[in-house]
Amino acid sequence: MNEHLQQCGLVNIGCENQGCQEYVARQNHMNHSSMCMFQKIICDRCDNVFERRRLRCHDKSCPKMVIACNNDGCTEKILRETLAEHLTSCVYSVTNCTRCKTSFIKQHQDTHDCTVALYIKQQQSEAQMNGIFSFLVQTALPGIPPIDWTSSTVSISSVGLDDRQMGTIVQFLNFRNTMMERLLFSNVKLNSTAISLLSNLARWRELKDLRLSGCELGNDGARALAVALRQHHNLRCINISYNSIGEDGARELATALEQHRSLQEVRLSRNPIGINGTQALATALRQHHDLQALDLSYCFIGVDGAQALATTMTQLHNLRYLGLSGNSIGIEGARAMGAALQQHRQLQRLRLSGNAIEAEGAGVLATALLQHEGNLQELYLSGNAIGVEGARAIATALQQQHNLQQLDLSYNFIDVEGAQALAMAIRQHDNLQKVDLIGNFISAEGARAIASALLANQNLQQLHVSNDLHDGVELQTLAAAAQTRNLQPLVIPFSAEVDVVLQEHLSIPHPAVDDATRALALALQDQNDSDVSYVCEYISNLPPFSINNHSRPNALVVTAMRGFQQSANVQQYACRALANLSVNAKNKASIAGAGGIDVIVNTMRGFQQSEDVQQHACRTCIMKIYYIQVEIYVVLQ
DSSP, X not given: XXXXXXXXXXXXXXXXXXXXXXXXXXXXXXXXXXXXXXXXXXXXXXXXXXXXXGHHHHHTTOTTOEEEOOSTTOOOEEEGGGHHHHHHHOTTOEEEOTTTOOEEEGGGGXXXXXXXXXXXXXXXXHHHHHHHHHHHHHHHSTTOOOOOTTSSEEEEESOBOOHHHHHHHHHHHHHTTTTOOEEEEESOBOTTHHHHHHTTGGGOTTOOEEXXXXXXXXXXXXXXXXXXXXXXXXXXXXXXXXXXXXXXXXHHHXXXXXXXXXXXXXXXXXXXXXXXXXXXXXXXXXXXXXXXXXXXXXXXXXXXXXXXXXXXXXXXTTXXXXXXXXXXXXXXXXXXXXXXXXXXXXXXXXXXXXXOOHHHHHHHHHHHHHTOOSOOOEEEOTTSOOHHHHHHHHHHHHTTOTTOOEEEOOSSOOHHHHHHHHHHHHHHOSSOOEEEOTTSOOHHHHHHHHHHHHHHOTTOOEEEOGGGOOSHHHHHHHHHHHHHHTOOOOOOOOOHHHHHHXXXXXXXXXXHHHHHHHHHHHHHHHTOHHHHHHHHHHHHTOOGGGOOSOSHHHHHHHHHHHHTTTOHHHHHHHHHXXXXXXXXXXXXXXXXXXXXXXXXXXXXXXXXXXXXXXXXHHHHHHHHHHHHHHHHHHHHO
């Protein structure tokens, strides 16, 4: 029996391979051994011995296995043991530049440019950083418009910032200080936070353009800016218009400007710096030989200030732009400007609107222009009451100013004879492109002379005369000339967007206030604060007889004030528009009944630091209260 069991094929026996613990029938033992995972086998490529269960693992490491190169694009088949050697010579291998650390395949090594590679890496890094900054700004400063922190220009407009928000922005600006070249804040209420902003100015060494218009800096902000200017000598442009900076602030800035002589552009318009502040600035700017633009419009500089600036102007040989509008410099101021103009032949743009220079002052300037064979391209003399004689003098001066492209003589009472003299000059002036004669009562005869000049001068592109013309004959005269020239001369000076919409209405006679009402409605519909303020300014300058007896302009202006409560420009010009509407006797009833006093009071509360807004708001409010009292009195009677 034992012998049988030793030979019986059905008896289970253990596998002889080390590590295998299976039992199989003796008759199946050979089959099992040929498939046993623990059986030792020999690789037919490298002769290595290993258990069958490790075959797949061995295939992945067998040095004699033929494999494909793992570089994208390479089609060679090689032994695994030679892969390292192959990769050192494979043209599809990735390598790093030893200088810029940029990765690229060896095939492109000869065409690699470190400069381009570094620029691309910088752009990628900045794009990533911009995304991070945008997320942080949205988290830390909710309500602030998106800011491109990777750009060389950082721009923020129409917001109010508290100390915490300004601190956050300053931190971001300090982090990006090596890149920032332009910092633009427009209508941002800084108040006390201006000190925090300006105290960091010295860190931003690459900053060349600083614009803080309408930021309510005041004298304290001007002092902080003066301190910063003494430490920062790379600035080229400063614009701090609409900031309620007075005489003291101007003096502080003047002291700093005596040391900082690299400025090319200085704009301080709409700041009540007065005569003494102007004289201090004029003295400080005499050494700024690179200065190209100076704007002190509506700064109450007076005659003495104009004379000080005229003396300085003769030493600024690179000055191209001078803005002194709305300063009441009078005839003597015009005389000083005329004398300076004769010596300064590089000036290209001169703006002296609203200065009461009258006919004599215009004559003095005209005489200077006759002797000034320079590069003057723009001459703005609007609202100076120059009359017929002044218009004639300017018309004569145009014969010498061959480079003049823009001429503004609006609201100057030039009458028919002045229009005729200017028409003759326009006819003969080849470079003149824009002429503004709004508010000059040129009548039908003057319109015919202008129309004749329009036909003769093929270069003239804009002729602003629309709200002078209340006679269909006058409009038809100019419209016929415009049609011949394929030009629309009846232009109301709004922005281009409003002009396009209005052009289809301007070929037939409409009172100016109707066009303005239509334009204001369009601007309100588009939510365009720039157009709204511009149209309101236009309404504020309308002559009384052009305002019809209806309340729609008043209602729209009040709507504008409610819709743009954060815009100082809209509030100021809207108040001026309401004041002009209130003055009109025909419109008293509609003005008194159209409301708006609550809006004006809110405006006065919201812009307590803006003297312009306060002045016009007070004037308008007093007028409206007066007319309401008149209406009540009539009812009681």
